[in-house]
Amino acid sequence: MADTKQLYQEVILDHNRKPRNWGMLADATHRAEGHNPLCGDHLTLTLRLRDEAVDAVQFQGESCAICKASASMMTVAVSGKSRDDAERLVQEFRDLATGKLDAAGPHHLGRLTVFAGMRDLPTRVKCAILPWHTLHAALNEEASTTTEAEADPMHAPIIGGAG
Amino acid sequence: MIPSRTELKRVAPGGLDVERIRADFPILKLRVNGKPLVYLDNAASSQMPQPVLDRWIRYLTTQHSNIHRAVHYLSETATAEYEAARRKLAAFINAGDEREVIFTTGTTDAINLVAHGYGRKFVGAGDEIVLTTLEHHSNIVPWQMVAEEKDARIRVVPVNDRGELIFEEYLKLLGPRTRLVAVGHVSNALGTINPVREMIAAAHGQGIPVLVDGAQAAPHMQLDMRALDCDFYAFSGHKMFGPTGIGVLYGKSAWLEKMQPYKGGGDMILSVTFEKTVYNVIPGKFEAGTPPIAAAITLAAAADYVTGIGIEQIHAHETDLLDYATDQVNRLPGVRIVGTAEKKAAVLSFVVDGVHPHDVGTLLNEEGVAVRTGHHCAQPVMQRFGIPATSRASFAFYNTHAEVDALVAGIRKVQKVFR
Numbered sequence: 176m177a178d179t180k181q182l183y184q185e186v187i188l189d190h191n192r193k194p195r196n197w198g199m200l201a202d203a204t205h206r207a208e209g210h211n212p213l214c215g216d217h218l219t220l221t222l223r224l225r226d227e228a229v230d231a232v233q234f235q236g237e238s239c240a241i242c243k244a245s246a247s248m249m250t251v252a253v254s255g256k257s258r259d260d261a262e263r264l265v266q267e268f269r270d271l272a273t274g275k276l277d278a279a280g281p282h283h284l285g286r287l288t289v290f291a292g293m294r295d296l297p298t299r300v301k302c303a304i305l306p307w308h309t310l311h312a313a314l315n316e317e318a319s320t321t322t323e324a325e326a327d328p329m330h331a332p333i334i335g336g337a338g
Numbered sequence: 339m340i341p342s343r344t345e346l347k348r349v350a351p352g353g354l355d356v357e358r359i360r361a362d363f364p365i366l367k368l369r370v371n372g373k374p375l376v377y378l379d380n381a382a383s384s385q386m387p388q389p390v391l392d393r394w395i396r397y398l399t400t401q402h403s404n405i406h407r408a409v410h411y412l413s414e415t416a417t418a419e420y421e422a423a424r425r426k427l428a429a430f431i432n433a434g435d436e437r438e439v440i441f442t443t444g445t446t447d448a449i450n451l452v453a454h455g456y457g458r459k460f461v462g463a464g465d466e467i468v469l470t471t472l473e474h475h476s477n478i479v480p481w482q483m484v485a486e487e488k489d490a491r492i493r494v495v496p497v498n499d500r501g502e503l504i505f506e507e508y509l510k511l512l513g514p515r516t517r518l519v520a521v522g523h524v525s526n527a528l529g530t531i532n533p534v535r536e537m538i539a540a541a542h543g544q545g546i547p548v549l550v551d552g553a554q555a556a557p558h559m560q561l562d563m564r565a566l567d568c569d570f571y572a573f574s575g576h577k578m579f580g581p582t583g584i585g586v587l588y589g590k591s592a593w594l595e596k597m598q599p600y601k602g603g604g605d606m607i608l609s610v611t612f613e614k615t616v617y618n619v620i621p622g623k624f625e626a627g628t629p630p631i632a633a634a635i636t637l638a639a640a641a642d643y644v645t646g647i648g649i650e651q652i653h654a655h656e657t658d659l660l661d662y663a664t665d666q667v668n669r670l671p672g673v674r675i676v677g678t679a680e681k682k683a684a685v686l687s688f689v690v691d692g693v694h695p696h697d698v699g700t701l702l703n704e705e706g707v708a709v710r711t712g713h714h715c716a717q718p719v720m721q722r723f724g725i726p727a728t729s730r731a732s733f734a735f736y737n738t739h740a741e742v743d744a745l746v747a748g749i750r751k752v753q754k755v756f757r
Binding site for chain 1 (some may be wrong): 713
């Protein structure tokens with residue numbers, strides 16, 4: 176059984192209270208909406224790609240703490256990264272949250288491993304993954320994504336990218 | 339005889355011996371995350387007591403076969419028990435005629451039956467179906483499907499800031515094009531008890547039939563079809579201490595006889611040739627295929643159990659619980675109750691400032707407290723109150739003041755984590 180006190184640790188609570196890169200880029204080259212119809216989590220992600228690298232990324236929306244902290248930490252993690260490196264993080268984060276990636280093994284997630292406890296909370300996994308799905312959608316010129324149906328992170332493969 | 343001091347202590351203000359009742363529910367002894375389970379998600383699904391579970395086992399171990407078929411002992415026994423269950427439920431809801439009780443797989447199935455059997459037959463282009471803001475999605479979507487197919491219109495009764503239907507607005511929506519009113523007896527998201535009796539009388543004044551979604555009323559209040567005079571009434575077994583996969587549609591025989599069947603198959607026919615099929619009479623016409631026999635019989639046992647405790651006793655205990663919980667939660671700074679209707683069933687929807695309901699739910703679960711979080715399949719209600727979701731504690735007769743205290747302590751912990 177998950178220890179949620181471990182999940183709601185200070186780093187996540189801090190990013191929830193003071194989300195980094197909050198807002199909408201006026202000169203975004205890519206943009207996507209992410210929506211979890213089951214709980215109403217919703218976010219808009221804007222990013223500026225320059226020379227195939229993430230030059231800037233911002234998000235805003237309404238969501239639970241897990242989703243907001245995940246989004247905030249994601250924007251920090253992918254800023255300055257190449258498109259391929261960002262896509263690799265998307266894949267690794269999804270594998271971590273769904274229990275397919277061992278946090279002790281090789282990966283590029285750094286502090287994002289605080290989300291490892293999500294694997295024991297199947298009803299909350301989608302909250303953590305939604306921002307990453309939205310980033311993937313934006314990078315692949317999809318206007319919107321959802322956590323349900325074909326895009327359900329519990330089942331669907333990530334098409335394209337570095338997956 | 340004067341009860342001893344300890345006996346007095348065990349009896350809650352509602353007059354129920356809650357500890358003795360709790361002993362009937364094996365699942366309430368569970369521990370979750372090392373804490374005693376505090377089950378406050380009864381509006382989603384309630385738990386089953388041992389006598390009801392025993393009925394399920396007894397049927398399957400000594401009485402089971404298919405019904406309305408063979409001439410052998412078990413088939414005759416199963417048929418007799420199934421029809422006895424129908425009679426028992428007819429009495430439970432005070433229906434005038436047991437043929438007006440149709441077994442379905444649940445409330446959703448029952449509403450879809452009426453949407454198909456009545457809606458597709460009697461609703462035409464330009465006609466109107468009146469719903470309310472408080473409806474569960476299962477009393478919205480079937481009607482939208484009918485409206486789309488028939489080019490009809492959905493009209494919606496608004497609610498005030500307390501979560502009560504605005505009766506004058508309802509009256510304005512009734513007119514010559516209204517073909518049906520479909521309204522929930524009790525709101526699952528807010529607990530509001532709607533004035534269905536007055537709504538039915540007003541609709542009937544213009545010859546308009548009314549369907550009542552009673553899913554949230556069945557576990558809490560006396561169901562009386564003859565007093566309500568509704569045309570259709572739908573409810574589910576698993577919300578009234580029975581099993582999943584069974585529900586009831588009550589329908590006035592005058593309507594049921596005119597309606598088209600919902601599903602085709604065995605048992606709903608009198609004769610079949612490739613040229614022409616003659617449908618069965620009611621209720622068989624609406625019960626195609628082998629029904630959930632064990633579940634129907636067990637649901638009747640659940641109705642017996644509820645009757646045995648006494649609906650008045652249940653009402654008194656739950657009213658006391660709701661008053662206590664409302665008072666305790668109102669004392670918490672930064673917590674707001676959503677849905678403050680004057681007449682409410684034992685449902686408490688709330689939001690905690692700065693904390694999303696899903697985070698509330700996950701942290702309460704850590705304390706063993708089970709609540710529902712989300713939009714409760716009632717997104718129009720959430721939109722009306724400008725919130726994405728709520729946390730909802732919903733009570734049954736087996737809940738206690740101590741469990742309300744556990745909920746309140748849990749909310750305090752949530753606030754501490756998110757301080």
